[in-house]
Amino acid sequence: MADNLALRRFMDDLGLTQAELARRVNVEIGGLTGKPGTVSERTVYNWLTGKTSWPPAKHQQALRAVFGCTGPDLGFIRPGRGHRVHPEDDVNRRSFMAAAAGATLAIGSPAGASPRRVGHSDVERLNARFAGVIASDHRHGGKLSIETRAAALADEALDLQKQGIASQRVRAALFGCAASFMSSAMWAAIDGRRFDAAERHHERAASLAAMSGDGAIQFRIWSHAGSLYRHMRRPGDALAANDVARSLPIARRDPLFASLGHARHAAIHGLTGDVNAVRRSVGRAQDALDRAGAGLDRPVWLTAHYDQAELDSLALAAHLALGRYEDAEAHAHRSLALLRSHMQRSRAITHARLARAQLGQGGLEPAVTTAMGIPGVLAAHPRVAGMLDRFGSALVNVAPNSPHAQLWNQYTQDNRRAPA
Incomplete structure (x- = not known):
């Protein structure tokens, strides 16, 4: 039994305590099943210490809504082939999936069906998903998948507003949720250097935010x-x-x-x-x-x-x-x-800027050392890659025939990868 360090990192990304994570998971469970969740601080403690290595299906679905990723990504270990699942666990899993499917169908109910009532619990559930988008941005940043997911969640918030019965306050909050998701789609596009998409997202986000107040x-x-x-x-x-x-x-x-x-x-x-x-x-x-x-x-x-x-x-x-x-x-x-x-992406950006500042003061060796110290996966991020390209151009302009410029050129040929 080993500590679940991955889950701890995800919680740290959002600044969540054990009590706060338990509350958010219970909100998600309630939104999907109609019944309040019963996750406690002790439950979360068991996840973190590895005492519970593979939570029940309803807990995992709720955790996925909070963090935006699956159980294995969160450090949970799927039972091996030799592990015997208790019959009651399997019944609970099927019951939960059926209830979740029913909740999804209720949101998108056809014309003529009785609309569902939308309340503050739905807003809390969307806000929990927004926190997951923020965490994904801090870990990965700039990815088209984050932009696409955030825009899709904005549509989900607007669907609730269109198809459900809600108070004026809840409707305003739903517009706010949609605006929040679109602002994250906008930032992901900015970070990924997709500026045309970012401008389109800004127009939609600003309109939704104005309606939210x-x-x-x-x-x-x-x-x-x-x-x-x-x-x-x-x-x-x-x-x-x-x-x-x-x-x-x-x-x-x-x-x-x-x-x-x-x-x-x-x-x-x-x-x-x-x-x-x-x-x-x-x-x-x-x-x-x-x-x-x-x-x-x-x-x-x-x-x-x-x-x-x-x-x-x-x-x-x-x-x-x-x-x-x-x-x-x-x-x-x-x-x-x-x-x-x-904040690993921010750390890489700061190191790229530091390298340029060192080069500007004539420090060829520390500048190249700083730039080469950025991990390859972060060096491939669109913003960081652009900064390093400009650093290389500046280095060549300052000292084109120096050993440092030759070292940097060789390094980029050997180690730099195209952005994902």
């Missing part, structure tokens, strides 16, 4: 739009979009939102070459972050992503764009020291 998701969508135009090197559009996010009431009420808005403004100002604007925005972002205490009810997409490490990452991007390489390197080291363990 949810200020937090409106902030995320317009802040993403600012990042989209920054990556497309359209700083005027980027500043305008990010200004929409920063002007929302939630950015005035909650300093954590304000801090993210200022930090992203700094990164955009880096493209314009405005040193004073960068310094001013980074300072405001830091002041707001210092005032942002814990205890507020904040969305998972914000708390799972934005912290001091991300602020320094955005400051790094800003100073790198300005050519202020020493300042950029300082922010890179600070970000790397504070990054949470599951």
Whole structure:
């Protein structure tokens, strides 16, 4: 019996305690069967310690809805051929699958059938799936599969809104869920360098967010739009979009939102070459972050992503764009020291930027060492691959015949793989 480290990592991705995971699993079970789940903290403890190596079917279906992946991905071990399944377990599995199928059919019931009532439990179930999308983005990022799944979940939320009976408050929440999923589809497209798709997702997400009245998701969508135009090197559009996010009431009420808005403004100002604007925005972002205490009810997409490490990452991007390489390197080291363990893609991006900052200061050897230290699977990520291509071009421009340039060229030929 060994600890289930995979499940622990997935829980850490979302910042879930044992009690919170139990609650989310019970919400999923209730949404699929109509009966509240009975998963307890002790149940989750048994999963984590390996005492329960292969949970019952209804638990696994609920876990899949929460995390977006199957039992083996979550570290559970399927019983071997010699394992005898208890007859009661098999009956429970068949009963649960039948109940789940019935719940799915109820959502898409044909015309003339009595519509089902949609309530806050359905919204909670969708929010749990949204948390799973966020976790998948942190692990993989930029993949078309994440974009497609998020867009499909938005459609599911809208189907509930169209076909069910719901209060005005629940309908608004369903529009908010759909907007949240579309914002994740948008970010996956941005991260994967599919900018045309990202712009289409933004149009739909912004419309859904407006119908929801949810200020937090409106902030995320317009802040993403600012990042989209920054990556497309359209700083005027980027500043305008990010200004929409920063002007929302939630950015005035909650300093954590304000801090993210200022930090992203700094990164955009880096493209314009405005040193004073960068310094001013980074300072405001830091002041707001210092005032942002814990205890507020904040969305998972914000708390799972934005912290001091991300602020320094955005400051790094800003100073790198300005050519202020020493300042950029300082922010890179600070970000790397504070990054949470599951943020592997962010760590690779920061290392790629650090390599460029070191090269800008004439440090050929440390720059190449830093760039070569990025694991191959992360070096293949579209954003990281683009950064490393630009690093290689800069290295050739600075020292085309140096041993370091030759080493880098050989390394890329031997180890770099095309993005998946």
